[in-house]
Amino acid sequence: MKIIIVNKDHAQARSITLGAWTRAFLSVCLLGIPAALGAWGYSWLMSEENAGLFGGDEQSWMRMLSDRDSKIEQDRLASEAQIAALTSKIAELQARLIRLDALGEKLTAAAKLDQGEFDFSSIPALGGPSQSSPDAVYSAPGFLEAIDKLSRQIDSREQQLNIIDSLLSNRDLLQEAIVAGSPVAKTRMTSGFGFRRDPFTGKRAFHAGIDFAVREGTEVTSVAAGVVNWAGRHPEYGNLVEIKHGSGLVTRYAHNKSNQVKVGDVVKKGQVIALSGSTGRSTAPHVHFEVYKNGRVVDPASYIRRTNF
Structure with a gap:
């Protein structure tokens, strides 16, 4: 094999003749080294320490994806259960409020109290300064806001009913102690x-x-x-x-x-x-x-x- 070398000005040229052993050595270097590097890289990638990183095992990837899907499904079911529980709680509070309103109106009518003072058909008046800074803006989640509102209404109704019950109890005691009527009937x-x-x-x-x-x-x-x-x-x-x-x-x-x-x-x-x-x-x-x-x-x-x- 003859190799010709030309300088950068193309003015001179040299030729080198390679013998059989030299050509064999160069062939081994040019072809063997890349093959050896490829074999070594493959064995390194397929080693136990790196199999999980590079997805050498297809089943590992499938198990990982399956576990992730299972976790997402569990989170979804837990969220739906919480929403169902909150919805049930709101319905329970609404039912309690309706019963309290009906009882309050009945007691108010029976006791002949001023309906303006114990009005069970209107929303209770609430107010007061916020404990946070004036510039702070906060919006409660829908479910929590609804539950808080119903809880405040029920607390207000219960307070009014307790006052009415106390008034009726005192009135009953006074009426019981009043000497009135006959000791025998129809005589x-x-x-x-x-x-x-x-x-x-x-x-x-x-x-x-x-x-x-x-x-x-x-x-x-x-x-x-x-x-x-x-x-x-x-x-x-x-x-x-x-x-x-x-x-x-x-x-x-x-x-x-x-x-x-x-x-x-x-x-x-x-x-x-x-x-x-x-x-x-x-x-x-x-x-x-x-x-x-x-x-x-x-x-x-x-x-x-x-x-x-």
């Missing part, structure tokens, strides 16, 4: 309060109460709430029940066939306290009713007529 008065002719002596005598003609065994009820101060046998009153109501008021129910309460019992308005009879100084079954105010006997008629409580 007639046979003897009034004041001076009369005594049925046993025929002489003029003071009658301290009112008598109601009833059948024996008729239920006798308390005209107001109170505490039983006396329940037993009296030589003239017969079986007697005396109830202390507070505010200096005391009522007596006499000539009973039997008493249904005992000393110390707390009785409610309208509660049965005795069965009518003709015990003690009595001519026939009837109920003798007396009212005392601050230790002095008063005419029960004014309390019997007091029905607008």
Whole structure:
């Protein structure tokens, strides 16, 4: 093989003749070195340390993609579950609010309260300065904003209902303690309060109460709430029940066939306290009713007529 070398000016040229061994050596260098480098690179890429980096194993890539898809699906399902839970919570709060509004309107009407003060049809007034800086702008997510709004409305309704309940409870207690009405129903008065002719002596005598003609065994009820101060046998009153109501008021129910309460019992308005009879100084079954105010006997008629409580 002959190699010709020309200088840059193309003015001179030299030729070099290569022998057989020289040509063989150059062929080995030109062809063998790239082949050796290629074989070494291939073995390095396919080694265990680098197989995962360069995707030498196709199944590894598939597993990686499958795991990523599975994670995305799990996140999607978790998000949908949270949205479903929030939606259910909002529906529950709305149902509670509707029930509270209905109950509030019913209580307001029953208690005859001012509807302007307890208006359950309007949104409660809320306000106040923000704790953040004036320039700060924040918008709550839709679900959280809706839940917060419903929670505030429910809290407001519950506060109003608690106030109404307290007012009604106090009113009920006051009404229970008011002495009013008759101790027996559907009956007639046979003897009034004041001076009369005594049925046993025929002489003029003071009658301290009112008598109601009833059948024996008729239920006798308390005209107001109170505490039983006396329940037993009296030589003239017969079986007697005396109830202390507070505010200096005391009522007596006499000539009973039997008493249904005992000393110390707390009785409610309208509660049965005795069965009518003709015990003690009595001519026939009837109920003798007396009212005392601050230790002095008063005419029960004014309390019997007091029905607008």
